[in-house]
Amino acid sequence: MHTVVTGAGGFVGAALVQRLHAQPQGLGGAKALRLTLVDRTAPTGAQAPGVRWHVGSFADPALLQALHNDPPDCVFHLASVSGALAEREPALGVQANLLDAVALLEGLAGPVREKIASAPRLVFASSVAVYGEVGPDPMTEDHPPQPTLSYGTHKWATELLLADYSRRGELDACSLRLPGVVARPVSESGHGSAFMSQIFHALSAGRPYVCPVSPQATAWWMSLERCLDNLLLGASLPASAMPASRCWQLPVLQASVDAVVKAVAQRTGRDITTCLRYAPDARTEALFGRQPAVHAASAQAAGFVDDESVQALVARVLASLPPVDSAAGARAA
Structure with a gap:
C-alpha cells in the first residue's frame, strides 16, 4: 500500500x-x-x-x-x-x-x-x-x-x-x-493556540510562563x-x-485552562504560583478561549474519539513529552 x-x-x-x-x-x-x-x-x-x-x-x-x-x-x-x-x-x-x-x-x-x-x-x-x-x-x-x-x-x-x-x-x-x-514543541510558536501546549511544557519543566488567556478560558x-x-x-x-x-x-474535550493547569500541576507536583501567571489578550481569548461544548454524535457513532477527561488528556500528553532535565527546570523556576 x-x-x-x-x-x-x-x-x-x-x-x-x-x-x-x-x-x-x-x-x-x-x-x-x-x-x-x-x-x-x-x-x-x-x-x-x-x-x-x-x-x-x-x-x-x-x-x-x-x-x-x-x-x-x-x-x-x-x-x-x-x-x-x-x-x-x-x-x-x-x-x-x-x-x-x-x-x-x-x-x-x-x-x-x-x-x-x-x-x-x-x-x-x-x-x-x-x-x-x-x-x-x-x-x-x-x-x-x-x-x-x-x-x-x-x-x-x-x-x-x-x-x-x-x-x-x-x-x-x-x-x-x-x-x-497538544503538546506541540516549544519551537512551534506560530499557532494562535500555542498557549495550550506551552502550559504543559512550562509546568512539566518548572519554568515561568505568561499565559495569554484567563484561567476561565475554555478551549478544545x-x-x-x-x-x-x-x-x-x-x-x-x-x-x-x-x-x-x-x-x-471530531469529538473534542472542552475544558477550562484552569482545569488543565491544575491537573498538570497535580500530576507533576509543580507549584502553579511559581510557574504560571495570566495576562489575557482579548483577541486570543475571543478566538481560542471561548469554545463551547460540542455535540458530535455522528462522528462518535462513526468511531472518532476524544480524550474522555482532563485527567486522561494530561496523562497522555505528559507521557509523550521528552524527559525533563530536573536541574535545569529547578534553575528556570
Whole structure:
C-alpha cells in the first residue's frame, strides 16, 4: 500500500509516520506499506526501507509526476502554513494553504481521470479555525463555518474542494476538523493556540510562563495520541460511511485552562504560583478561549474519539513529552 504524508517532519506528521511503521495494519488492514514522505526538510537519519523522502513543497512538479507514475492508495495531507504566519504574510498563506493544495489535488486526480488508478483516500487535517469566534453553547457538528482568520478560510475552501473532487469520483476524501493538538514543541510558536501546549511544557519543566488567556478560558483539547487514532480511522472508513460534505467535526474535550493547569500541576507536583501567571489578550481569548461544548454524535457513532477527561488528556500528553532535565527546570523556576 502506497501512502503519502505531507508535513511528515512536523509534530503530527512525524508521530503519524512512527505509528504507521509500528502499526501498518491501521490502514484498513494493510500489512505492507510504502511511504512517500514530504516536507521542507527531512529529519536526520530519515532513510529507511520502503520510505522515500521528497524534500520541498508538496506542489513540486517533480513530486506530482512521481505520484502520477506511482499513484498512492492513501494520502494524509497535514502540511500547512500556521494561522499566525498566514495572517502576517497573506500571499504566503494563500499559496501554501490553498493554491498548492489545489495543485496537489489535481496531481492526485490525474491518474484517476486517465483510468490508470482508483481514487485515493485523502485524509485532510482541517481545523476548528473554520468556525471563527464560535457559539452557541453547546455547539452541534453542523454549526456553519464563519472563519475570522485567513487560515480558517483556507481550510474551509479546501474542505469544499475535496467534497467536490469526491463527488466527481476523482478523490475519496475525508476532512477532519482538528482542535488544539497538544503538546506541540516549544519551537512551534506560530499557532494562535500555542498557549495550550506551552502550559504543559512550562509546568512539566518548572519554568515561568505568561499565559495569554484567563484561567476561565475554555478551549478544545486533543492529545497527539487521540489525533493519530482519528487520522487513521479517517483513512480506513468506507466511502459509504462518509457524509456528503466529506467532513467530520471530531469529538473534542472542552475544558477550562484552569482545569488543565491544575491537573498538570497535580500530576507533576509543580507549584502553579511559581510557574504560571495570566495576562489575557482579548483577541486570543475571543478566538481560542471561548469554545463551547460540542455535540458530535455522528462522528462518535462513526468511531472518532476524544480524550474522555482532563485527567486522561494530561496523562497522555505528559507521557509523550521528552524527559525533563530536573536541574535545569529547578534553575528556570
